[in-house]
Amino acid sequence: MYKILKAEKLNEIVYLMEVEAPMVAKHCEPGQFIIVKLDDAGERIPLTICDYDREAGTVTIVFQPIGASTEKFAKLQAKDAFEDFVGPLGCPSEFVHEDLEELKKEKILFVAGGVGTAPVYPQVKWLHEHGIDADVIVGAKTKDLIILEKEMEAVAGNLYITTDDGSYGRSGMVTKVIDDLVAEGKKYTRCVAIGPMIMMKFCCLTTKKYEIPTIVSMNPxxxxxxxxxxxxxxxxxxxxxxxxxxxxxxxxxxxxxxxxxxxxxxxxxxxxxxxxxxxx
Ligand code: FES
Known part of the structure; x- marks a missing residue:
């Protein structure tokens, strides 16, 4: 069993949990995910890794309930446990195995949409810990839906927040911020966009215009x-x-x-x- 050490509501619809999973914590890298199952009868739910602490043996997951299983996850408290917590699965982000000196010459832009901020965070943190401060755009519909702002601020080079309704930060979609930053003279060598599929699609259309190679994280x-x-x-x-x-x-x-x-x-x-x- 994988004990939940911390269960927190980040806002009305997003939950964070710190789970005791030493083997996953020891081997996981940014970009990877785990598959969680609550009990014997439970569905297998893939969730991206938001953070990990190799020494403490913990993995942090962030999720938004969208079906029966994740609704059940949302009701769990510290000391409850998952029956299965399988991972790390998938491939780490490409930069994890790239030449660090070459990477330091780059200017990387991350674009995070809503709960997609969770998988972006460990990537930006990893780069920061390796001496690279990436720019980050975080977008959400409203101020209340922005998550991990303080955490992101601590590891990002520049953090640009935008809300669709203008209730916090800049106003408008993340693609508008990309346009604005490029117009201001920023020259990005690569972009990583993670969020709702429609957001990632439009980010890609925008970065294609500027010929910025763009990685997305698919969550089918x-x-x-x-x-x-x-x-x-x-x-x-x-x-x-x-x-x-x-x-x-x-x-x-x-x-x-x-x-x-x-x-x-x-x-x-x-x-x-x-x-x-x-x-x-
Ligand atoms: Fe079955 Fe990927 S989840 S092939």
Missing amino acids: IMVDGTGMCGACRVIVGGEVKFACVDGPEFDGHLIDWDLAMKRQQMYKTEEGRALLKERE
């Missing part, structure tokens, strides 16, 4: 998390890839967004869920 429905079931299939550069083993990060300029969004819609229906159950 997953079943086994081992590349066997095909549920997390995405088309990247005309090739079939599985987000759980080939990703979750891919070149955003090569993703077939229309297909990815169609598949996401399909699995939101009850039929889609039933289909996945049959495959389990």
Whole structure:
């Protein structure tokens, strides 16, 4: 069993948990994810890793309840436990294994949308710990939906907050901030965008205009998390890839967004869920 050491509500819809999982904490890297199961009858839910402490043996997850299982997760308290906490799964972010000296010459921009701020945080933190301060745009619908602001501020080079309704920070979509920063003369060599699929799609259209290579983290429905079931299939550069083993990060300029969004819609229906159950 994997004990929950801390359970916190970050806002009306987003929850944070610190879980005792020493083996995952020891081996995980930014960009990876875990699959969590509450009990025998529970669904397997993929969640990105928001933070980890190798010495304390803990992993921090952040989630937004969107179905029966995550609704149950939201009710858990410290001292409750998950039956399964499998990981780390997927590939680490590409920069983790790149030449640090080359990386230091780059100017990296992260774009985080809503709960997507959680998987962006460990990446920006990792870079900061390796002497690279990246710029970060965090966007949300309203002020109340901004999460991890203080944590991000501590590790980002410059932090730009924007809200759709203008209730906090700049006003407007994250893509507008990208446009503004480029217009101000910022020259980014790569961008990492993580958030709702529609946000990542439009970030990619924007960065393509400026020829900024862009990585996105795909979060399609997953079943086994081992590349066997095909549920997390995405088309990247005309090739079939599985987000759980080939990703979750891919070149955003090569993703077939229309297909990815169609598949996401399909699995939101009850039929889609039933289909996945049959495959389990
Ligand atoms: Fe990726 Fe099954 S979840 S192939």
